[in-house]
Amino acid sequence: MAEHTEHTTPTPTPATTPVNLAHKLSQFSELWSQKKIADVNDCEVKLAKLKGEFVWHTHPDTDELFLVVSGRLTLQLRSGDVVLEAGELFVVPRGVEHCPVADEETAILLLEPAGTLNTGDAGGPLTKAAEALG
Template sequence: MLAVQNLLAAFERVTDYWSPKVIGKVNDQLLKVAKIKGELVWHAHDHEDELFHIVKGSLRIELEDAVVELREGDMLTIPKGVRHNPVADEECWILLIEPASTKHTGDEVTPLTRSIEEQLS
């Protein structure tokens, strides 16, 4: 039986900023929801692209040579290997789509870094 899921209701599982929760899977891509506020960390995913979809609020993604402003409804794919730093001045809700192999903060480890086990909980 197929299960219908409500994207907005999925955010109820998220209790901490920068702590994505896996809500589904499409082939080898994980669908993750996260609430974010403040700054994460400069990082890259050497082998995986990462899609950001803004569900609520706005997000600034700092790149080494540019800054991209995303608003509610916008999507952006960060190509593999591109260093980036997500920043949200106010609470922002995002849907991430990325391969299951993607490390939360790439090779950077900070107190905000979450393991895949934490994201699956």
């Protein structure tokens, strides 16, 4: 007779090393290229470096959190611009058309559901999937 073995789901081991944003940002130089640095539930935490103007787009099904790590970011909205300095964040609500603009190189942290495209519904040549950053 076979022994009954109870199946249990292993408890995830918590990370023991904090993520240093400055170190992660030093690992890449590409502009407008999102780098995934962590997962939170069904969301990805991503870093990006921006300079210039992106593309007008919306994310019909999700909000998008922008946190400026360094530099200055203008989020153009049809209702008026939102200017973010280092240490400030703004959540663009789902369905709100926006266009990020950075006059100087700016580093940002993004929080959005896994698989969210950077160009939202606009598509085009700037569309890139987030790359994991080791």
